[in-house]
Amino acid sequence: MKVTVVGAGAVGASCAEYIAMKNFAAEVVLLDIKEGFAEGKAMDLMQTASLNGFDTKITGSTNDYSKTAESDVVVITSGIPRKPGMTREELIGINAGIVKSVSSSLIEHSPNAVVIVVSNPMDTMTYLVHKTTSLPKHKIIGMGGALDSARFKYRLAEALEAPISDVDGMVIGGHSDKGMVPLIHHATRNSVKVSEFLDSDKMDYVVQETKVGGATLTGLLGTSAWYAPGAAVSGLVQAIANDQKKMFPCSALLEGEYGLNDLCIGVPVILGKNGIEKIVEIKLNDTEKEKLHESAEGVKKTNGLLDV
Numbered sequence: 001m002k003v004t005v006v007g008a009g010a011v012g013a014s015c016a017e018y019i020a021m022k023n024f025a026a027e028v029v030l031l032d033i034k035e036g037f038a039e040g041k042a043m044d045l046m047q048t049a050s051l052n053g054f055d056t057k058i059t060g061s062t063n064d065y066s067k068t069a070e071s072d073v074v075v076i077t078s079g080i081p082r083k084p085g086m087t088r089e090e091l092i093g094i095n096a097g098i099v100k101s102v103s104s105s106l107i108e109h110s111p112n113a114v115v116i117v118v119s120n121p122m123d124t125m126t127y128l129v130h131k132t133t134s135l136p137k138h139k140i141i142g143m144g145g146a147l148d149s150a151r152f153k154y155r156l157a158e159a160l161e162a163p164i165s166d167v168d169g170m171v172i173g174g175h176s177d178k179g180m181v182p183l184i185h186h187a188t189r190n191s192v193k194v195s196e197f198l199d200s201d202k203m204d205y206v207v208q209e210t211k212v213g214g215a216t217l218t219g220l221l222g223t224s225a226w227y228a229p230g231a232a233v234s235g236l237v238q239a240i241a242n243d244q245k246k247m248f249p250c251s252a253l254l255e256g257e258y259g260l261n262d263l264c265i266g267v268p269v270i271l272g273k274n275g276i277e278k279i280v281e282i283k284l285n286d287t288e289k290e291k292l293h294e295s296a297e298g299v300k301k302t303n304g305l306l307d308v
């Protein structure tokens, strides 16, 4: 299994590190436009191999896509992150051009790869890859929901005063401060609905803190987060590499599922060796349906800013 990660910045390097630490890939290529940067990150990471006990070979490349040839999975993290006070949508002007050119170069050298899009605004960047490449729809996946769900579980565990391994929950919808739909009424502690333990104020608090999870970290760090994003991407890559058929909420092109069309938005999917093996349609209540559709309107508005 060969994985390429474009963008050797905070998220790209964290992603490469988690993939290596999980020891399931033979090779990870980090590529960046900044001269020597990816080579430096790759060398630094390789010098952790004997310390951390992995055999994955990590190499770096300054914009030479021939080094990425025949990758099985490619991850796009290239682009600018937001600063405190910004929305992800404000990044579209710069990131759309980067994602368009990077995805085309990647596919030229790895025509059979599964593409995972991370750059923001992620749902719109995922849609852009659908619109500007000829890859089949099951091979283009946006990463957002896996991260948002991890943040949801973090907030649930905090509110429940429970260990995180006790809780389960999922966030669907757009990967944006307003668009996320944490499925609080489906969330559980050891199979028991969390509504049995939390009053409605506490549940509202968990939902709100989950939705602004990225903005909260951006305020604290001065730039956006990277550890949990990198770990979330590595989970998706592993599910594909090991054909795990695991369910994650991912941004997928919808063609009628959930009553939505012609956009990419977070919904539960099964990930395996072919990428998206299946889009899972779960039963939503009327409020959840309404929230998902509102979220879709927001994503479509941002998609409307694309020149495609």
Ligand SMILES: NC(=O)c1ccc[n+]([C@@H]2O[C@H](COP(=O)([O-])OP(=O)(O)OC[C@H]3O[C@@H](n4cnc5c(N)ncnc54)[C@H](O)[C@@H]3O)[C@@H](O)[C@H]2O)c1
Pocket (backbone or CB within 6 Å): 006, 007, 008, 009, 010, 011, 012, 031, 032, 033, 034, 037, 077, 078, 079, 080, 081, 082, 091, 095, 098, 102, 117, 118, 119, 120, 122, 143, 144, 147, 175, 223, 224, 225, 226, 229
């Ligand atoms: N989807 C998510 O859940 C999620 C989570 C975290 C971050 N992000 C997004 O990921 C992106 C990267 O964030 P970061 O914190 O790693 O930023 P960063 O600035 O640390 O790294 C971005 C890297 O991309 C490189 N780059 C820029 N243009 C390039 C090009 N044309 N080709 C190759 N490399 C190029 C830069 O040189 C830089 O090293 C941002 O858009 C951010 O908003 C998304």
Ligand SMILES: O=C(O)C[C@H](O)C(=O)O
Pocket (backbone or CB within 6 Å): 081, 082, 088, 120, 147, 175, 213, 214, 215, 218, 224, 225, 229
């Ligand atoms: O918050 C951001 O801008 C980055 C990313 O989308 C995140 O959720 O951490």
